[in-house]
Amino acid sequence: MNPEQVENTVGLAPATTRAGVKQRLWRGLCKAPWSARFGLLVIVLYVLAAVFAPLLTPYGENQIVGVEFDAWGREFLLGTDNLGRDMLTRLLYGGRNTIGIVVLATCLAFLVGGVAGLLAATRGGWVDQLLSRLVDVLMAIPQLIFALLLLTLFGTAIPVLIVIIALLDSTRVFRLTRAVATNIAVLDFVEAARLRGESRSWIMFREILPNILPPLVAEFGLRFCFTFLFISALSFLGLGIQPPTADWGSMVRDNATLITYGDITPLLPALAIAVLTIGVNFVVDWFLHMTSGLRDEH
Template identity: 65%
Template structure:
């Protein structure tokens, strides 16, 4: 118990704040159906009703409860962003490890494909692909995951390249270990620190990308709630001095800052850097 308290005291205030906020978001996302009396699709009153006890954040442009939409928007966006980030890492990390371990002609081919994808402005490319293949949730996840996997590939390849030339990796090759063993037992365990940090950053970028696409009308589609689309649908309230459309925008900003606080702390801890 004392050891746990001592370890907790070593966590900087910014990282502790980030951990608390992330846990709060996760708990709210899990408990959303139990916390909301309405459905995210349900019309409960007139459009743009003011804040009342029945509707703590009023209603939106169609008369749906804003608090309910806010909670379901976080649940939808966080869930889709998490799945997309995992898929992006699975693609990018696997390709990066294979490129370094197998080498030969495969590495330059994969690298040139990644360079080509990264040379196109990402938001424009995502909008282009979604306008062609549609805006269903599986398509949204696949498009963002494939494009963001290029960043994961570059990091994995750079980190693994310095490990693949180490003596213990060469020793494993000489004793006849196959590529799978080299990737999973020799290289991957020694590059986990930068990959974990990149996972947090990549989640932020994916989360922001989904919100931006939804704001532009090509992300999570109605009637599903999403923080980006909530800002767009209710932006007219700002002209009347109502801050309700800014609440989902603030929720996006708070989550992004919190995750970055945690990532900064993890990088300092893993690399031994001191303030």
């Protein structure tokens, strides 16, 4: 019996071809609910705004163009901030900086945590115990306090920030990857691959990984949201993305004084964070529903 027959015997679909995946995604997108379409629209708009930020505003990211806290008007659509910089410009560049850092940190977290989780599931024994206990120790420390300590020790440069956030998030990725990979690693088609003499890397990335992708992709969306909120919180506290680089968390802090006078300008970066988080969660919910095999009843 070949591995494909074994997979069908145990009720686990073989790895889908790229063409099949594209067709399924397209059919799913056509049948997607309004919430998923709204989420995809939000993500596309944010990505376009981040990529084309220099073309969407006539001002520079750190250019002082007026007086402090100027009101909304024709010249400055969203007014100016505490230093006289255009708020709309800062908002666009803030999204570009924050989203870019969050994507890099989330991808690095999945690279580290995913590989470690697959290794623990396939090796077992002392490797599994060592990695699991190390992750338990790291998860026992409150994430915000641990991040503040590490950033205080190693500085707040952007590469340092990305590495620290990624390592802290990789613990969650490790736990999920190990849990779902352990269930797959004991199935017959994986044992058949071992008996064929396949290498451990082949088993990890060609046999197990394709069958655990749906929960990992969904977790990627959730981790993206949590990392986005986490970096914004660090910036609000002054240990995230450092000025003069635009960042939505620090923009809320720098312009918080306006709230006292009934001006909603400081809430705009917070609203941008909330809308993107909601949009990503809508897409994650749709993806989980689509990959679960459930169908809506009409």
